[in-house]
Amino acid sequence: MEGVKGLESDLEAMRQYFRSGKTKDVAWRQSQLKGLLSFIKEKEKDIFKALKEDLGKHHVEAYRDEVGILTKSIKFALHGLKEWMSSKKAKLPIVALLSSAELVPEPLGFVLIISSWNFPFGLSLEPLIGAIAAGNTMVLKPSELAPASASLLANVLPTYLDSSAVKVIQGGPAVGERLLQQKWDKIFFTGSARVGRIIMSAAVKHLTPVALELGGKCPAVVDSVSSSWDTKVELMKVMVKKMFGENPRETNTVARIVNEQHFLRLKNLLSDSAVQNSIVYGGSMDEKNLFVEPTILVDPPLDAAMMTEEIFGPLLPIITLDKVEDSIAFINSKPKPLAIYAFTNNEKFKRRMLSETSSGSLVFNDAVIQYAADALPFGGIGESGLGKYHGKFSFDTFSHYKAVTRRSFLTDFWFRFPPWNDYKLLLLEGTYKSDYLGMLLVILGLKRRR
Structure with missing residues (x-):
């Protein structure tokens, strides 16, 4: 058409x-x-x-x-x-x-x-x-x-x-x-x-x-019990280079930004001086080719646009917290996410994440894998969406x-209809309580009527 x-x-x-x-x-x-x-x-x-x-x-x-x-x-x-x-x-x-x-x-x-x-x-x-x-x-x-x-x-x-x-x-x-x-x-x-x-x-x-x-935002929570955030960031830098090469612009492994409007939107996200100061890796851009280098930021301002808008680009802001448990309150202070990704071996923390947060999906120690699972529903909750598929x-x-009900004409429960009396009330009580013996006793006259 x-x-x-x-x-x-x-x-x-x-x-x-x-x-x-x-x-x-x-x-x-x-x-x-x-x-x-x-x-x-x-x-x-x-x-x-x-x-x-x-x-x-x-x-x-x-x-x-x-x-x-x-x-x-x-x-x-x-x-x-x-x-x-x-x-x-x-x-x-x-x-x-x-x-x-x-x-x-x-x-x-x-x-x-x-x-x-x-x-x-x-x-x-x-x-x-x-x-x-x-x-x-x-x-x-x-x-x-x-x-x-x-x-x-x-x-x-x-x-x-x-x-x-x-x-x-x-x-x-x-x-x-x-x-x-x-x-x-x-x-x-x-x-x-x-x-x-x-x-x-x-x-x-x-x-x-x-x-x-x-x-919307899909937070990833990383438990840092066994290493400091400085160490983790250094490992991230190593893995970015391993996956995308020393010069990602030429390795043909990083998707480009969809159009100029979205490129400029990402450029604006990084333009704030406080955000610039939080960049620990990457940050270069090529407007002609709509390319944004994979970029890691540590503790950008929480009120920055980057922290309130969906990014749709290779920008990874990291927020450090004193305790991983503090991430629960942080997540709950924001709109309910489409997904939460939690990387931890702490079983108690996993149970708390499950019971104390709300999201479309919750994934432990992996990311996005639920999207490929036919047996799981995919969808959001609250501001992240409505419905599932x-x-x-x-x-x-x-x-x-469609609810379809079929009934035989062989008989009917006559006590479902007026005129009303206490005898019919006892029979109705029996049907709703599934008290078959009580109903039989009423019918036989062996149970006292009201």
Whole structure:
């Protein structure tokens, strides 16, 4: 779908296509997931090229963070799809004798997915997997800040999928605003908290449910029991050089900044003199090539923009504390994070982190690994987001679980209806307490009536 020409008529056609029921069929869902898998496999080099053009990503990093994860996620969905789609029996109380109940997952309908630029394929297609598996029709708006990736998604992806059910629309804020004016059955957005508030405000008009993955600060807590912070910083310097080389600008291992606007934003974060004084490694920049050297800072001012904004760049501010336990109060003084990464062998501290902090996820002695886990939900809490996805959680996000109850006409509990008396009250008490013996005694007249 090019731009938004004829937008309303195209969207209405997609709504009608959903109402036809075709997308609810398991064969349709499987064919679309297989088409998505073919796109990832056959266009892998094109994906690498787009990510290199947009972000300067090395193809191995691109495979690790996007192509590989997406391949795994699609296969996981294909393997679990029939089970996910099946209805699940639900237990009923005795008052519903001779009745049965089940939860039946059904697609929400027509959904909108708005993705971010930092993982332009992963953050576009991961929710798309769930929307397809759940049987919806959908529009994807990739970020205009990663134009090569957005173009590949818009011009090539539809040739692998049912174009009546899956559309890709390119464009900037004006296109996004027009899309938000339409009626959707769900909106899934990945991006900043500022835009997330705009999404929620627009969704209110039609009471549209939303899922927001907003990110924000993700603190990493490092226990320094066995070495001082000076020693740790020196080790970090060694590892940065080992991974990125003596001259990271020429080793092709550090992704570049996405555009000039974001480069200048990072430059401004470092421009404050107090922040400059906290730099212990790196700090050089190349505006022409949108390159920022991996930079380590120790104890920058807590009120500096760097400490209040999401960085999206190779800048690592380190805040030193007298005791690692003090990090709990520090974290709790800030908005709830998407993730907390705690590096420690102190089991007591781990238990405190688990019970005394709140975050979308908590990872001990590793980082970001939870993003690759299909069995774990990925999402934020509070200002870091609303809703969750990945694996079956993506299917659930784009599904409605309809409660279905069936009852036989063979008999009924006559005491559920007026006229009321104390005898019926005793029988009702028995049903809600599951006191089968008491009910029998009442019926037989062996238990005193009120």
